[in-house]
């Protein structure tokens with residue numbers, strides 16, 4: 001079932017192509033889950049009969065061909081011939097096409113198409129997306145370095161130094177088990193960074209509740225500003241108890257796919273920072289709803305980027321530029337073909353100055369895709 005989505009605009013969706021892309025990471029990412037050496041995404045290309053093309057990105061760490069197939073067989077047939085500017089109607093149509101509980105690759109697929117539709121809307125209106133969102137007039141947005149990888153003491157010291165040398169005032173540290181090692185390194189890195197650098201940690205679900213309480217004590221003693229994903233995301237009761245027992249503000253949301261899934265811990269203010277990923281949480285449309293809901297509860301919005309590509313990063317910059325409650329967005333610091341090849345831009349770490357990333361000014365996302373690079377990265 002689809003709603004009437006004809007706004008009278010003289011433009012129609014003529015094709016949707018989902019490109020499954022894979023790359024080896026130039027430097028592995030090491031978290032409490034282990035070492036990532038390879039990552040995938042799906043780049044979504046939405047074409048129109050007016051010659052305007054929009055691009056989006058779906059988070060698809062593994063099996064990107066399965067995501068591409070889902071987009072081209074389930075979503076594309078419902079959108080061909082439609083007015084691309086009726087984005088909310090298309091979001092509802094896509095949601096209904098993928099029945100059952102929201103989440104997983106179903107929502108990641110919707111995210112890729114939604115971002116591409118916003119890119120088209122911006123190009124039709126000749127405005128950057130952050131202005132279409134009724135923005136804050138920002139020309140740059142705050143970001144933080146992600147991340148100091150987990151390893152032994154000396155390795156983590158060197159990781160920290162890399163980000164200090166790049167001039168980041170905010171730096172995230174990956175922590176894991178054993179707890180005593182995590183607590184020692186939390187203290188060691190604070191001493192090394194000095195008092196003027198803002199530090200936070202990401203545990204990627206490493207701990208039990210009691211372990212998280214112990215790590216939380218070290219974070220509070222050493223003035224870290226957030227404790228990200230200490231527990232598995234489904235344990236909402238655990239987060240609520242940890243909030244009562246831990247003095248460091250809690251951050252989570254990269255594992256929440258929708259506003260519905262984030263609603264409980266935002267509305268009771270267990271979380272101080274909500275971190276939806278635009279390439280996972282239903283695209284710009286749903287991520288904006290999540291950020292606005294967070295703002296209504298005095299919870300700050302902190303876009304998650306992870307190992308995603310330049311389209312996810314750029315869509316996040318537009319959202320960060322437009323939302324009133326933005327804290328800081330993640331800035332992946334390693335060179336990545338998903339970022340540098342696809343647009344020819346330097347890595348975020350080299351474009352930021354003093355922890356501020358520039359906001360694009362061109363229409364839509366404001367980026368030009370190098371389609372030869374997309375072909376080189378495409379999984380056959």
Ligand SMILES: [Mg+2]
Pocket residue numbers: 202204228229254
């Ligand atoms: Mg994280």
